[in-house]
Amino acid sequence: MxxxxxxxxxxxxxxxxxxxxxxxxxxxxxxxxxxxxxxxxxxxxxxxxxxxxxxxxxxxxxxxxxxxxxxxxxxxxxxxxxxxxxxxxxxxxxxxxxxxxxxxxxxxxxxxxxxxxxxxxxxxxxxxxxxPAGGMLAVLSDSETLMGELSQWGEISGRNFAGHFIVSTPSTGMAAIEHHLKRQGVVHQRLEIDYPFHxxxxxxxxxxxxxxxxxxxxxxxxxxxxxxxxxxxxxxxxxxxxxxxxxxxxxxxxxxxxxxxxxxxxxxxxxxxxxxxxxxxxxxxxxxxxxxxxxxxxxxxxxxxxxxxxxxxxxxxxxxxxxxx
CATH class of the missing domain: 3.40.366.10 (Malonyl-Coenzyme A Acyl Carrier Protein, domain 2)
Structure with missing residues (x-):
């Protein structure tokens, strides 16, 4: 073909x-x-x-x-x-x-x-x-353990390639997720989105x-x-x-x-x-x-x-x- x-x-x-x-x-x-x-x-x-x-x-x-x-x-x-x-x-x-x-x-x-x-x-x-207001973050990691840890504040909402996933969270969970990722040394980026889609x-x-x-x-x-x-x-x-x-x-x-x-x-x-x-x-x-x-x-x-x-x-x-x- x-x-x-x-x-x-x-x-x-x-x-x-x-x-x-x-x-x-x-x-x-x-x-x-x-x-x-x-x-x-x-x-x-x-x-x-x-x-x-x-x-x-x-x-x-x-x-x-x-x-x-x-x-x-x-x-x-x-x-x-x-x-x-x-x-x-x-x-x-x-x-x-x-x-x-x-x-x-x-x-x-x-x-x-x-x-x-x-x-x-x-x-x-x-x-x-x-x-409700919220947001989404792109996370560079393939750790299933990390995904599980983040579930107390958010939900995994997308998988783009191995080692890259998206987490969605309401406004109340954003700071906790970012703090956790920084403490773990995980590269991440908050997306320009004001709602927890997906x-x-x-x-x-x-x-x-x-x-x-x-x-x-x-x-x-x-x-x-x-x-x-x-x-x-x-x-x-x-x-x-x-x-x-x-x-x-x-x-x-x-x-x-x-x-x-x-x-x-x-x-x-x-x-x-x-x-x-x-x-x-x-x-x-x-x-x-x-x-x-x-x-x-x-x-x-x-x-x-x-x-x-x-x-x-x-x-x-x-x-x-x-x-x-």
Whole structure:
């Protein structure tokens, strides 16, 4: 089987102010998609997501208001994917981790971009109103003992590769977890997220997210959509799927393992920060045939980064794309 191309979409924690700024200034497709989606978002939010992303704040400043970050992540990832497609990239498969499932569905044509954005905003407003505050930390360790120790304050909510997991906690547990990790000398980073996603602490929004999920009807399409909440292909839409995406763990490592068992792939990370590309460096075997390319990073040179990634895809042997674009 020839190599297939997989578009990768990340969720919360991959965002920052000014993400894709140079691309917004220099690429007409990216700019046009963002402006169109921003107008749609403003109908509900009564404010501009673009004005927040590309306003006066620097990349290193906190960007955590979920009412803005949720739609911002979707908008940037979707627009970046459209810009890659305009340059000739063609996905056979789209893969969504957590919030990234919305962009994966939209790019695959299974859900319109407008409907996806509306769902993202509804979810953000619901979480903002009803969820307890908290957060998530990325931890560099493969110690099952440590994971057990942290369970007194939080829950393991994601496994990205061997030696890297995510822990979610309410606000009352954050300081205790950070103190414990520092005392153990374990490298960790608090993510720019104000809620304990993928844990029992978001249960208060379950009925509302389930109701939102039941309003969704997916379009038929030839392309495969892979969901990290399932660690596999989303073949049939279940009314509770959006809730499962928000509440269940992120099985990114297992999901990539399932794809790699099928054969070699070319992966294109379309997250704003290149986070999934970093994970892939640890997941893909050295000397293997699969490759991962990153379309955007926080370090600028957006146009060159995207062009180089699409160029690398074009140089790889592959069959005709399964997704009609």
């Amino acid at each position: 020839n190599r297939q191309t997989v578009f990768l979409f990340a969720g919360q924690g991959s965002h920052y102010y000014q993400m894709g700024r140079r691309l917004y200034e220099e690429d007409a497709v990216y700019r046009s998609e963002l402006r169109r989606l921003d107008e749609l978002a403003a109908e509900t939010l009564r404010s501009s997501v673009l004005a927040a992303i590309y306003g006066p704040h620097g990349k290193s400043q906190p960007f955590s208001d979920i009412r803005l970050t949720h739609p911002a992540i979707f908008m940037v990832e979707y627009a970046l994917a459209r810009a890659a497609i305009a340059r000739g990239a063609r996905p056979d498969i789209t893969l969504g981790a957590s919030l990234g499932i919305f962009a994966a569905l939209a790019i695959a044509g299974r859900l319109s971009a407008d409907d996806a954005l509306r769902l993202v905003i509804r979810q953000a407003l619901t979480i903002h109103q009803y969820c 844990s029992s602490w978001i249960e208060p929004v379950k009925p509302m997210v389930q109701a939102q999920s039941r309003s969704v009807a997916l379009n038929a399409g030839p392309g495969r959509v892979i969901c990290c909440a399932l660690a596999g292909e989303l073949k049939h839409w279940h009314p509770d799927h959006l809730w499962h995406v928000a509440r269940g763990g992120i099985a990114f490592a297992d999901t990539i393992g399932q794809l790699e068992a099928e054969g070699a792939h070319d992966y294109l990370d379309l997250s704003p920060s290149g986070t999934l590309g970093t994970f892939m460096r640890y997941l893909l075997p050295q000397g293997g045939k699969s490759r991962c390319h990153v379309a955007m990073t926080p370090y600028g040179n957006d146009l060159q980064q995207l062009s180089a990634a699409v160029g690398a895809l074009a140089a790889s042997p592959r069959r005709d794309a399964a997704i009609a674009l």
